[in-house]
Amino acid sequence: MKDKVVIITGAARGLGQKYCIEFAKAGAHIVAADIASCNETEKLVKNVGGECLNLELDVTDFDSCxxxxxxxxxxxxxxxxxxxxxxxxxxxKSSRFEDIESDQWDKAMNVNVKGVWNCCRAVVPSMRTQKSGSIINIASLAAIYGMPYAADYASSKAAVLGLTRVIAREVGKDGIRVNSVAPSMVRTDSAAEFLGEKADRAFDVIAKGQILQKTLEVDDIYGTILYLAGNQSKFVTGQTLMVDGGSVLL
Ligand SMILES: NC(=O)c1ccc[n+]([C@@H]2O[C@H](COP(=O)([O-])OP(=O)(O)OC[C@H]3O[C@@H](n4cnc5c(N)ncnc54)[C@H](O)[C@@H]3O)[C@@H](O)[C@H]2O)c1
Known part of the structure; x- marks a missing residue:
């Protein structure tokens, strides 16, 4: 990743923040972008000797992208x-599919699907000009497993898989690769928020359903993202890489 320029959206906290730090440690220049402040991320990137451009971004707004x-x-x-x-x-809010509020459904699609489309169409022109680039779209096991009580989230992430495959086919001739990563439940603030008071029990049940019977931690994913970003995966495109301890086997 030495001197590579890496944009990470949703970089203010959680997994996005972790990716910024790890890409910086690997020698990349970081663009940390989020609708929330990335000041903390910028500080952490600088602490590991990295350079960080800290930008406010709303992925639902194409001009912002x-x-x-x-x-x-x-x-x-x-x-x-x-x-x-x-x-x-x-x-x-987690609920049965027929009880999801229409407004929440639209928001999930707008951020999780349109946001990915917007960012891709904003960066692809410059990648085309340079005839190279790697795009990694974060999906989720929820899409493939069919996570109950999360029809909005799971459907939005399933759309990300479809979008990844289409864009990969359209931009491959320009030297650009596009892949998805689908993690299972990771112990982040956001996951804890989603699971509420059932979090510990849910993590336990999920771990028991995997080949590797351990809860996925923030440290367990970034290696796959770095692999897809760099030259070691130069013949891999349009794929979905599961990081789920062997929960589903594709
Ligand atoms: N944590 C898990 O269990 C898990 C599992 C599978 C996939 N994922 C995926 O990994 C990614 C990160 O997960 P996380 O747990 O760190 O979540 P998180 O909620 O902590 O991080 C998401 C970030 O996206 C930002 N964001 C939201 N709307 C935005 C917008 N309109 N424009 C720009 N930024 C916006 C938020 O401010 C936040 O910083 C997400 O795509 C999530 O769906 C997470």
């Missing part, structure tokens, strides 16, 4: 990697 691309190009002259990590998750 264009601003992300142009500010990145202004500072670093190129975009090598985009990690589409921003999503609504913990704040989505």
């Amino acid at each position: 264009l601003n992300l691309a142009s500010k990145t190009l202004e500072k670093f002259n190129k975009i090598d990697v985009l990690v589409n990590n921003a999503a609504l998750y913990g704040t989505l």
Whole structure:
């Protein structure tokens, strides 16, 4: 990742923040973008010796995504990697599919699907010009497993898999790769928020359903993201990599 320019959306906390730190440790220049403040992330990236452009971003607003691309190009002259990590998750109220509020459904689709589409269409022109790039879209096991009581979230993440495959086919000839990563439940603030008081029990049940009977932690995912971002995965595109301890086997 030495001197690669890596944009990470949803970088204010949780997994996005972790990816920023790990990409910086690997030598990349970081663009940390979120609708919330990335000041803490910027500090953590600088603590490990990295360079960080801290940008406010609303992925649902295409102009905001264009601003992300142009500010990145202004500072670093190129975009090598985009990690589409921003999503609504913990704040989505869990309920039976027929009880989900229409407004919540629309918000989930707007951020989790349109947001990915917006960021991809904002950065692809510059990747096309440089004839290279790697886009990693964060999906979820929820899409493949069919997570109950989360039809909005699971459907939005299933759409991310479809979008990944389509864009991968359309941009491959320009040297751009597009892949998805689908983690199972990870112990983050957002997951705890989503699961509420049942969190510990839920993590236990999930772990018991995996081949590797352990709860997925924040430290267990970034290696897969770094792999997809870099040259070691240069012949991998359009794929979904499960990081789920062997919960579903594709
Ligand atoms: N934690 C898990 O169990 C888990 C499992 C599978 C997949 N994922 C996925 O991993 C990613 C990160 O998860 P997390 O647990 O760190 O979640 P999180 O809620 O902590 O982080 C999501 C980030 O996205 C940002 N965001 C929300 N709306 C935005 C918008 N309109 N524009 C820009 N940024 C916006 C939030 O401010 C937040 O910082 C998400 O895509 C999530 O769906 C998480």
